[in-house]
Amino acid sequence: xxxxxxxxxxxxxxxxxxxxxxxxxxxxxxxxxxxxxxxxxxxxxxxxxxxxxxxxxxxxxxxxxxxxxxxxxxxxxxxxxxxxxxxxxxxxxxxxxxxxxxxxxxxxxxxxxxxxxxxxxxxxxxxxxxxxxxxxxxxxxxxxxxxxxxxxxxxxxxxxxxxxxxxxxxxxxxxxxxxxxxxxxxxxxxxxxxxxxxxxxxxxxxxxxxxxxxxxxxxxxxxxxxxxxxxxxxxxxxxxxxxxxxxxxxxxxxxxxxxxxxxxxxxxxxxxxxxxxxxxxxxxxxxxxxxxxxxxxxxxxxxxxxxxxxxxxxxxxxxxxxxxxxxxxxxxxxxxxxxxxxxxxxxxxxxxxxxxxxxxxxxxxxxxxxxxxxxxxxxxxxxxxxxxxxxxxxxxxxxxxxxxxxx
Amino acid sequence: xxxxxxxxxxxxxxxxxxxxxxxxxxxxxxxxxxxxxxxxxxxxxxxxxxxxxxxxxxxxxxxxxxxxxxxxxxxxxxxxx
Numbered sequence: 001x002x003x004x005x006x007x008x009x010x011x012x013x014x015x016x017x018x019x020x021x022x023x024x025x026x027x028x029x030x031x032x033x034x035x036x037x038x039x040x041x042x043x044x045x046x047x048x049x050x051x052x053x054x055x056x057x058x059x060x061x062x063x064x065x066x067x068x069x070x071x072x073x074x075x076x077x078x079x080x081x082x083x084x085x086x087x088x089x090x091x092x093x094x095x096x097x098x099x100x101x102x103x104x105x106x107x108x109x110x111x112x113x114x115x116x117x118x119x120x121x122x123x124x125x126x127x128x129x130x131x132x133x134x135x136x137x138x139x140x141x142x143x144x145x146x147x148x149x150x151x152x153x154x155x156x157x158x159x160x161x162x163x164x165x166x167x168x169x170x171x172x173x174x175x176x177x178x179x180x181x182x183x184x185x186x187x188x189x190x191x192x193x194x195x196x197x198x199x200x201x202x203x204x205x206x207x208x209x210x211x212x213x214x215x216x217x218x219x220x221x222x223x224x225x226x227x228x229x230x231x232x233x234x235x236x237x238x239x240x241x242x243x244x245x246x247x248x249x250x251x252x253x254x255x256x257x258x259x260x261x262x263x264x265x266x267x268x269x270x271x272x273x274x275x276x277x278x279x280x281x282x283x284x285x286x287x288x289x290x291x292x293x294x295x296x297x298x299x300x301x302x303x304x305x306x307x308x309x310x311x312x313x314x315x316x317x318x319x320x321x322x323x324x325x326x327x328x329x330x331x332x333x334x335x336x337x338x339x340x341x342x343x344x345x346x347x348x349x350x351x352x353x354x355x356x357x358x359x360x361x362x363x364x365x366x367x368x369x370x371x372x373x374x375x376x377x378x379x380x381x382x383x384x385x386x387x388x389x390x391x392x393x394x395x396x397x398x399x400x401x402x403x404x405x406x407x
Numbered sequence: 408x409x410x411x412x413x414x415x416x417x418x419x420x421x422x423x424x425x426x427x428x429x430x431x432x433x434x435x436x437x438x439x440x441x442x443x444x445x446x447x448x449x450x451x452x453x454x455x456x457x458x459x460x461x462x463x464x465x466x467x468x469x470x471x472x473x474x475x476x477x478x479x480x481x482x483x484x485x486x487x488x
Contacts, residue, residue, distance in 0.1 A: 089460045229482055236475045244466045258470055265478045317415075320443050328457055340461040359458045384419035391447070392456040398453070 011040035018047070018054070019084065023076055025119070025128045039122075048113045052102075055084050057112045058093055059101035063142040064116035066095045072123040073116065074132035074137055095135075097142040100373045107298065113145045141278075143373070217281040225273055232269055239282055243289045244369075245361055249353030250293030252345055260296055264289045279370055286357065286371035297349070315385060319392050321399035330398065343393040351386035358383045409437040414444045422451060 011033070015026050029036045047057050058077045065073035078091055093099035102109040159323050216222075217238065223231040243264050247257035275284060324330060331339065344352060344360075357368045358379070369379045413439050421434060422487045438445045 094476070230479075232482060233475055233479055236478060237471070240471045240474065241466045244470075245464050248464055254464075258474070261474045262477055265474070266481060269478070269482055317447050319450070320446050322446050323453055327453050328460065333462070336457065337461045337463050340458055340463045344458070344463065355458070359455060360461075360463055362459070380419055380423075384422075387412055387422070387451055387454055387458075390458060391451050395450065396459065398450070 011036045014040040019076070019080060019390055021131070024131050025072060025076075025123045025126060028126050028128055035093070039119075043115065046111050051106075052108050052112060055081065056087065056102060056109075058084070059086075059114040060109060060112045060145065061119075062091070062094050062388055063101035063144045066137045066142040067118055067144050068117070068120050069137055070123055071134050071137065072128050072130050073120050075132055075135050078135050079132050092138075095142055096140040098136045098140075099375070100143050102145060109145050116144075153384040176259075189263075215277060215280045215282075218277060221272065221275060221277070221281050222270075225275075232265075232272075235268075235281075235285075236265055239285055241285060242282065242361055246286050246289040246353065247293045247357050249356035250290060250349055251296060252349060252352065255295060256300075257293075260289070260292050264292045267292065280367070282369050283370045286363075286367075287373070290353070290372055292354075305308055315388065317388060317392065319399070320396035321395060323395070323398045324400045327398040339394065339397060340390075342396055346393065347386055347389055351382050351389060354382040355386035355390070359387070409433045411437075411441060411444055414438070414441070416446075418448060418451065421448070422455060 012022055015022050026036055026039065029039075047054070052060075058080045061073060062077040062081060065071075065077060074095070078095075078340070081091055082088075090099065094101050143221045176374065219234065220231050220234055220238075224235070240261065243261055247260040247264070248254055251257050251260065262286070268285055270287075276280065283311055328336065344355065347355065353372065354368055354374075357371065360367070363371070365376055365379045365383075368383075369376055373381070374382070414434060417426060417430065417434055421431070426434065438448060
C-alpha cells in the first residue's frame with residue numbers, strides 16, 4: 001500500500017479468505033466500495049504484513065474487543081479463534097484478562113491493537129448485529145497492548161482510508177452513505193490519535209473480589225492525581241533503583257538504562273491519572289520500564305527478540321564440580337559484585353530481566369509476572385534458567401579444586 | 408523412583424521451598440544417592456545467595472538526582488510528551 005492510494009484488492013475475496021465468509025460489518029459498507037477496499041487493504045497490510053500469525057492477531061482483537069466491550073468483534077474473533085483450534089478455556093482466559101493475548105510488545109502487536117480499536121469503532125458506529133450468537137463479555141478487564149505508535153507509521157497505514165474517503169467525495173451523495181462516512185472518519189481520527197488508545201494496562205487487572213492489593217504508594221499516587229506534581233519527586237526517589245534495574249535487565253547496558261529512566265518516569269507521569277490501583281503502583285511502573293526498554297531494544301536491534309528460543313528447552317548443566325563450602329568468603333564484596341554484574345550482563349535478555357527482578361530486586365513471582373506480562377509458569381521457568389546459567393558461569397570461580405581449596 | 412531429570416524438573420520449586428512434603432522426601436532420597444544432582448543443587452542455592460547478597464546494579468545517588476531533576480524540570484515546564 002502506498003501513500004498514493006491502495007493497491008488494487010478485491011475486498012470481498014480478502015475478507016472471505018481471512019474469515020471464511022463476508023462479515024456483516026464489511027457487508028454493511030459495501031455501498032462505499034472504495035472505503036471497504038481501503039479497509040481491506042489496511043487489514044491486509046497490518047494483519048498480513050507482520051510476523052504475527054492469524055491466531056496471534058485474532059487473540060489481540062479478542063482482548064481489545066472485550067476491553068472496549070464490543071460484542072460484535074468479540075464474537076467474531078472468538079469464532080475465528082475457535083475455528084483455528086483455540087480451546088474454550090484459553091479463550092475465556094484471554095477475555096477475562098488472565099492471559100495476555102500476545103507474547104511481547106512489538107510494533108506488529110501494537111499495530112494490530114490499533115487495527116482492532118479501529119474496527120471496533122466502526123462496528124459500534126454501525127450498530128451491527130454479530131454474525132454468530134453473541135458471546136457474553138466478562139466483567140474483568142482484559143489485557144491489551146498499549147503504547148504510542150509513531151505518527152509516520154499510523155499515517156502510512158491509514159493512507160488507504162484517507163484516499164478512499166477523498167475519492168468518495170466525488171461519488172453519489174445521500175442517505176446512509178453520509179453516516180457511514182462519518183463513522184469511518186471518526187474511527188480513523190481515533191486510530192490516528194495515539195492519545196486516544198487506552199492507557200498502559202495495569203498488571204493483574206482482573207477485578208478481585210478479595211479487595212485491592214495493599215500499596216505503600218497509594219497515598220502518594222492519590223496526591224499526584226489531585227495535582228500535587230511535586231509528590232512525583234518522592235515516587236522517583238522510592239523507585240529509581242527498581243526502574244534502573246529493570247532497564248538494565250532488558251537492555252543489558254547501564255548507560256542506556258540510565259537514559260531510559262527519564263522516558264519511563266515521564267511516561268508514568270503522563271498516564272498516572274488513569275492508574276486505578278488494581279495492581280501495586282510499583283508493578284505498573286516496572287511494566288512501563290519494561291516496555292520502554294523493549295522499545296529501545298527494537299530501535300537498536302530490530303531482529304533481536306525476547307521470545308523464548310525452543311532450543312533452550314534442552315539446556316543441560318555442564319558443571320559438576322563441587323563448590324567450596326563458603327563461596328562468598330572467597331572474594332571481597334566489591335569483587336563479588338563485579339563478578340555477579342559481569343555474568344548477569346552476559347545472560348540472554350529474557351532470563352536477565354526476570355533474574356534481575358526476582359533475585360536482585362526481590363520481587364515475588366506474581367509481581368514479576370504482572371510487570372512483564374508473563375504467567376507464573378513462565379516466570380518460574382525463566383528464573384530457573386537464569387539461575388542455572390549463572391551457576392555455570394560462576395562455577396570456575398567457586399569450584400573446589402583437587403587440593404580442597406578454591407579453583 | 409525419582410531420576411535425575413525428574414529432580415531437575417523440580418529443582419526450581421525446591422530452591423523456592425515450594426515442594427510438598429512427600430515429594431521433598433523423595434527428592435532428598437535422590438540427592439543422597441546422586442552426587443551430580445547434589446552438586447547442582449548446592450551450587451544453585453549458593454548462586455541464588457551470591458546474586459541476592461551481592462548488592463549488584465546499585466544506582467549511584469548522583470545519577471538518581473540528575474534523572475529526578477531532569478524529569479521534574481520537564482514536568483514543571485509542561486513538557487512531558
